[in-house]
């Protein structure tokens with residue numbers, strides 16, 4: 001898929017086919033895309049924890065629900081895989097670096113026909129003991145903060161088209 005087509009056709013997907021597993025090679029392409037994102041001063045202090053264990057994804061969702069008081073149904077949209085994108089809390093560029101990496105993950109996934117959506121719920125709760133214990137299980141480095149995660153899976157239905165604002169650009173030529 002050509003870059004412009006990928007950019008213009010990617011949409012957040014929030015319903016995943018429960019019977020289709022993402023192959024290992026596709027997940028590897030996503031983390032490769034993430035590793036090649038730009039990072040402030042090229043420090044690459046990020047970490048990408050790929051979780052495809054349904055049990056751990058369920059436990060992470062339960063811990064997030066408990067920490068944030070979310071209702072029983074909240075499960076990150078029951079993805080087939082979750083990539084937790086974390087960074088050193090002392091890195092002043094960590095949030096921006098991770099956002100670049102997440103967008104690369106979304107676009108690579110989309111090019112392979114895999115749907116994705118940003119999961120923002122880990123911010124501010126990573127150091128709660130019950131959450132940290134699960135992040136350890138996922139392989140997130142000690143002390144790292146998860147600034148966002150990608151929920152991933154084959155779309156159960158076409159993603160909703162989104163209107164994109166046009167009056168957000170100015171030009172001086």
Ligand SMILES: Cc1cc2nc3c(=O)[nH]c(=O)nc-3n(C[C@H](O)[C@H](O)[C@H](O)COP(=O)(O)O)c2cc1C
Nearest residue numbers: 010011012013014117118119120121148159160162
């Ligand atoms: C910083 C950020 C946080 C987001 N957090 C969530 C989230 O927690 N849950 C969710 O369903 N979507 C989340 N989204 C996805 C946005 O809702 C989505 O990108 C937006 O509605 C535009 O739709 P599109 O991605 O289909 O273009 C987030 C997106 C960004 C950039």
